[in-house]
Amino acid sequence: MREASIELRAWRQFLAVAEELHFGRAAQRLHMTQPPVTQAIAQLEKTLGVVLFDRTRRRVALTPAGEALLPEVRELLARAQALPGRARAAAAGELGRVRLAFVSTIGFERLPAWVREFRLQCPEVALELVEATGDVQLEGFARDEIDAGLMLHSPGFAPPGLERLAVSEEPLVLALPSRHPLARRARLPLAEALAEPLVIFPRRIVPSLHDAIFGLYHAAGRAPQVAQEAIQMQTIVNLVWGGLGLAWVPESVTQFRRAGVVYRAAAEFAPAARRRPPVLPACETSLVWPASGANPALGRFVQFIDAQLRHDRAAQ
Structure with a gap:
């Protein structure tokens, strides 16, 4: 009835x-x-x-x-x-939901502070967080499962078709076992570091950054000796601890303290005659979202991140 x-x-x-x-x-x-x-x-x-x-x-x-x-x-x-x-x-974007995917590197320091502050400013916007690599984020956008993503890529190589707000740029440093002979040096000679086995993420995860790392080896006249691939940065660092090889990781990963692993910057070496010195790779993190997005809460979140970045730059 x-x-x-x-x-x-x-x-x-x-x-x-x-x-x-x-x-x-x-x-x-x-x-x-x-x-x-x-x-x-x-x-x-x-x-x-x-x-x-x-x-x-x-x-x-x-x-x-x-x-x-x-x-x-x-x-x-x-x-x-x-x-x-x-x-x-x-x-007005003061009420709603933002489904945010993020790479692990941004989660070490900046993301927790942003989440805390955003919840204070917009307590009625539910911020749903999911850790995901770049390829998984792109699939999530295609299936309308996420609203925005904090994505890692080589500087200037954010995925096309998305709005983008540059969040940070940082160098890559080398993770190596603390017992490794090179760990005694404050800066690693690049020629020696490139001769070591490499632990790296699969190319599909961050193609632009993967290509930049391989480009460094090729510019130095070497072929990378890939010992093992892994998806998550924490796993890569753990594999370094296990002695499988060295790994190029974003500087922010140094916040991940793993006993038995140290992080060192690489020192450029003098190239052979008439060759330009290899360019040490860097990485960039961007906040990305679909250009057609009509979620007011997402707009408020983007404005919030932009304001946080402006504040950080002004404080420097």
């Missing part, structure tokens, strides 16, 4: 009578005459199939059914009254 719909006006009339326990005073409160209020309550009881008020000549009292409905009706009307304001808040 299909339930009959009841307008909010009927519930407002019920609430007035329930709180006043007097039809005359309830009518005055509603700026009505008494007969329409009496008729409205009778119609509400008929629609519900229950009696809400005991009526005598001397008093009006709520029945148990009316008592049970009273807090629910108060909540219903309060929520209905709040709807226009919540609609305006949603349109």
